[in-house]
Amino acid sequence: MAKLNGRRLPVGIQSFQKIRKEGYLYVDKTDIIWDMVNNGDQFVYLSRPRRFGKSVLVDTLQMYLEGRKELFDGLKIMDMEEDWTRHPVIRLDMSRGGASVEEIKSYLNNVFKSYEKDYHINISPEDTLSVRFDNIIKAAYNTSGQQVAILIDEYDSPLQHSWKTPEHDGCTAIYRSVFAILKANDEFEKFVFITGITKFTQISLFSSLNNLTNISFFPQYASICGITEQEIVDNFKPELERMGKQNGWDEQETHDRLKEYYDGYHFCEENMVDIYNPYSFINALAQSKLRTFWASSGATSLLPKFVNDLEIRLKDFDNCAILGTTIESSDVTGGGPELFLYQSGYLTIKGYTNGIYLLGIPNHEVRQALYEMVLPENHKQPIP
Template identity: 70%
Template sequence: AILIDEYDSPLQHSWKTPHHEACTSIYREVFAILKADDKYEKFVFITGITKFTQISLFSVLNNLSNISFEPEYAAICGITKEEVLMDFKPEINRLAEYEGWTFDEAVAQLTAYYDGYHFSRRNMVDVFNPFSLINALADSDLKNYWASSGATSMLPKFVDDMELKLGNFDPCTILRQTIETSDVTGGGAELFLYQSGYLTIKGYQMGVYILGFPNNEVKQALYETVLPALTLRSNGDIQSTQSSLFLSLQLGNLPEAMKCLKALIADVPYSNKKLASMDMEERYRLIMSTIFNAIGCRVEVEKMIATGRIDMVVETTNFVYVLELKLSNNGGIDAATEQMRAKQYAEPFKADKRKVIALAIE
């Protein structure tokens, strides 16, 4: 029995470096031996995250079956809700006790943070990320374990201008042929993001997969990764301001929140050349939504309601912020305030138990 785990790790790390060809030639030799000696092999199981077909894995080992999309294996790489409720009751109760939640509230929070993966269009069973879930239950804390798993280090190699494109990936579509058979080096950003766990299957229609972010943990980790590239500041420079912004929004302290927001946004549209082709209002919308997503708020951009389209809705535990953005040469705060009043932008949130704050931003 031969088990090879993470076969793709050296290939990922050597991709776009002078060592890649030497790396692939070693693989070809190994796989050729596996093929030649298959009479001695009862069982061969190879796992990896990304798929590198150019190393002849599937032509040299042409008797392999790819089980990645098969319905009977849809829950093989994670923990289902049923298993969580059956096997982790004491840990969930402990988390609920620490946080002042009911058992059901604790399950709902764990689900929002770590669940949501689907691996087969024919079996859409929800799967929790086991690494994050088990860490959260061990620590009795909902933290972002994804960022510490090293999953973000490969992003720049496979996705160009990630900070500008992030809004295009949730949701996005990909052809069945591409997602099920293509090589990660030529399948586009969506394929890499799917294979590396940033996107998951949300639906399937007529030969096309619909993909989206699986959960809050992954979405926040992704936005946190791209924020320094968008603001042209180092991670260390913005950490303190980000945490102050999050606390201010949680407490409803608007003057402090606006001070932090200004500090993060200052000069970005002018110094970031990549944003130059975008409409000015669109640039600010992108920067602000990235900031809010990166600190862990729930964000909806251009939310459609009966009376119009709200620029941005930002949700925290205790508040719902309804934002309207206007450039100073387009009426500024007065025009934004008037639009929110005339179109009753706060109205759809009246039933929400949280306090609703309508915010005009110039």
């Protein structure tokens, strides 16, 4: 948390309720959220890089779907929503699921126990996790009389961390079993929203749940995570002035330096709106410093698992082509290093021609982080 001139920046805060109740600055995405729930499909998947605001988005969705109207006062959604129906919400955060079969089972068991207590569900020792998930969805529907919203955040975290270990096959088996229930219960479900970074297609979310719509490249959702230029103008003028004053920069130089470091992301060839990395941008304003905040938060930890010979190939990644079918639908384990680098935020869309995407490094922060990984420790230097 950072408090500047009476304004609070939500550094590290993922709770929409906390942001709204305690007066933190909130970049209003609620019009996009309303459209996604009410005009989109029932089963939705969104991929964005780590620390790009996915968890805040999921939390905002939960508050909206639970009908928490009081938290949205003054936001765009108030001109759009009329009913504020209270739907039961089942939420899973798979970033807490570990990297082994036992850790995933333990996490799901604990979450399911909580919902079983809420809905007075009796379980027997022979009930599998999939049976328990099925019972929870139906009990939530029967108890409330309303369709259920299911929110699964960072679904791929255990799969990323178990990849290339003996645990991976067992982890995917649990996913196939438990999440196949989603399709079977579609009549009880209002909205199913799943976020992730990388795409593992050989599990039930993508193989069995064949009606899952990947909105990651949809133009209307290009800015659903991250911060746009217009949102900076609308929301952060005092913080920009403060940062400029502390560093001896005028307004234009402050903007240009932040843009060079943290801007440059594009998530749709039809809507090439510039997106700033929100984690780094907010931290930079809070500290009035330009640093590699995103990379320092552990963003590069999984690179060696998915990209071989990074030092040799780094120059090739900054201007590389990838088939549209690969980037939009392929499994990260077989799509090549460019696919992993795009999905995890090291590369971004620079152009698109005849079914082929042109990718490149988005900004100075990412370039610096990548070079620091491949250069020997005693030869590290800032990248111009």
